[in-house]
Amino acid sequence: MVDKPANYGWPLCVQPDLPYVEMNWTTSPISPIAPFDCAAPKNTSRHNTGLVDLPPVEKSELWYSFQAPTPCPESYLSTPTQTCPVLFPELGTGGVGPHGAAKYDYDPELRSETKFPAYYDGAIFFGEFTRDYLREIRLDSQGDVLKINDLLSCGGGPVTPARPFLCDNPMDMMWGPDGNFYLLTYGDGFFNINPDAAMVKFSYVKGLRAPTAVLNATPTNGQAPLTVAFSSDGSRDPDPADSISYAWDFDGNGTTDSVDPNPSFTYTSNGVYTARLTVTDSSGKTATANTTITVGNTAPTVRVDVPIEGGFFSWGDDIPWSVTVTDPEDGPIDCTKVEVTFVLGHDDHGHGEANQFGCSGVLPTLADDASHGGYIYGVISATYTDNGANGQPPLTTIGQQVIQDKLQQVEFAREQSGTTVGNTADTGGGQQRGSLDNGDWIAVNGTVNLRNIDSVTLRTSGGSAATAGQPRFHVEFRRDSPTGPLLTTATVNATTGNNAFTSTSVPITDPGETFRLYLVFTTVAGGPAGGLGNLNWVQFNGPGIGLTP
Known part of the structure; x- marks a missing residue:
């Protein structure tokens, strides 16, 4: 939240004394270069066509990042010894995707039975695309953030009594002249026709509320x-x-x-x-x-045959692809009309990159895409629009396959039990999964396929100088559920403490199909029952489905 035009830091700084760290994405593991200079920021991107020397970063009233909880810069403290509070816990954790805000100005002269009441006068309605919610921001008399409230129990997922409105991935919003609140949602999925995308109108109704229609x-x-x-x-x-x-x-x-x-x-x-x-x-x-x-016209069928769903690749690889398109009215398909795009998947949305026309080919990926925060992955998205038939308009179908990054940053895992997210002292900084106890687990996002993958590497820490080098805990790789078939087990050795890391590699066998992958943490004989350690990332090793250019 800002109160004047200025440079508020993105993507170099969160606040004037809270910089992001520039990373070297060509090393393995990824290594830090230095924090960005928020007092004299520079845009040295090869894509930059504007200023190189940017204005100094200004402080904003409301901010948050991928870290949990939101980090607190020193300038926020009244004294150097003050303990930093947990800032803006109402904003939650996860990826970062602020998408729109709208301030309500109550008009007492407006004649409307459904306008929002004076209670909301001055309130700012705020949408978070990646975290799937709406929030109400209240300001004090000085224009500073006073309180952040849940808004309309609005979020992604199915409609339930606790969440009566479906507003997956808010995109934009505004107050209408009728005093009603209008919300545009993107829906789950990207570069696609999302059935849960919607334009939603919120009215304030006294007494019985209006129903919800789903068709x-x-x-x-x-x-x-x-x-x-x-x-x-x-x-x-x-x-x-x-x-x-x-x-x-x-x-x-x-x-x-x-x-x-x-x-x-x-x-x-x-x-x-x-x-x-x-x-x-x-x-x-x-x-x-x-x-x-x-x-009178039937939509075409578009199937991505290659790459396989859930296959692993590295950013910078070339991705072979092939698609099959059929249409009962068009007959033989003109492959020059089939458009295929590599999409950088980022949490719940995507960024289109290289594209080609045809029924097969090879798409490049960008090594720099590894720098995106949050859960990142690749998508091969194929689109075909038919010729129409029997006087009816053309119809479009999109087919997609999701492929996975070989380096899985587990702090972004969406399904887990018993673990927490915290900062890591490991090379490259970032975050990790901690508070690992016996039976805790995390699930790799999406589905995976181990084609051409022969081993996995885990980056872990935990233990003491007295136990360093001794078995600390097991990581079980299980298929489809935390109690599903066992694929392999890694025995992780203790390090000298939570800030000392080690890498452990074990072979893994491809079961021959796409599935959900769960990592289950268990104790070793004679080891601790709780506080097993920390997991920074998991690397899937082998050629995978990509080609090194």
Whole structure:
């Protein structure tokens, strides 16, 4: 949060005395060069077309980073001996993706039954794309941050009574002239057609609240006669014991064609139809959801055959790819119309990079992409738009395969049990998983495939001078669950303490398919039952699915 135009540091500094560290991404392991100079920052990127010498970094009122908790610069302290407080814990942890903020100005003269009340006057609604939430920021009379509140129980994931609004990955937001709050969401997935992407309108309603409408349809395109199964699953009313009714308009002519919760309908004539579900509660409040049904043209099928889902690569590798595209109306596919892009996956979004046209080829990746914080991975994204058919418009299909970075920074693991995230003294800095006790586990994000991977290396610490070199704990690599089939076990030796690190490598066998991978921490005979140590990263060794250029 800022109160004037200035250089607020990104991506070199978090605050004037809280720099990021410039890294050398060509060494293995990655090594630090030096902290950036926040008093005289320079943009020396080869992509820079503007200023090299940048203005000094100014202090912002609200900040956060990948670290947990948010770091506290010395200038925040009133005395050098003061203990640094945990700043802005309401912002949580994880990747960083602030996307939009909107300040509410209450208008007492506005005639609206749904405008937000004076209670919210001056409140700033703030969206976090990567962490999947909305927050309300309150300022004091001096314009400084006073309080940060959860907002509308809004976040990603399925609609539940505790989280009644689906707002996956907030993108942008604004207050309308009607005093209602409007939110644009991206949805889960990227470079793709996300069914949970939405424009959401929030109204302030006294008494009974409006219901939520959720519409699903299968299929949404094809030749006539086309029978479509509709579903209202997920539709609900937030008021306890309230009831809802359903009204379906299958062809957009404004008439009710069915009142069943989950009807089916057969389209006999070609055309593009808007199917609409209206949900009404006992007070008469309504909610609607729409989808498009195309009759007379069938969407193409796009399948990425190579690389294999979950295969491992290193940034800077070339990635061979091939896709198969079919379309029942187009006949033989013109491969020059198939566009394939390498996407840098970053937490829940992606950045398009190299692209090619065709049905096979080799895409480069950038070694510099290793510098992105958060969970990073690669995506091969293939797109084909058909020619249309029977007078109906063209349809587009996107096929994708996710591939994994060989170096997995485990602090970004999204599923875990019993572990914590903290700073590390290991080479390269960053963070690690700690508080490892017997039975604790973490899951590698996404799915993996061990094709052309022959061993794994773990970077660990923990122990004492008296126990250094002795077995400290086991790391079990298990398939599909923390209790699933065992792939390999690494016995990790103690070091002289939490700030001293060692690398342990063990062979691993490819089970021959894509799966979820879990790392389970267990004690060794005669070893401690808790406080086993720390894990900084896991490296998957072998050629993988990439080619060294």
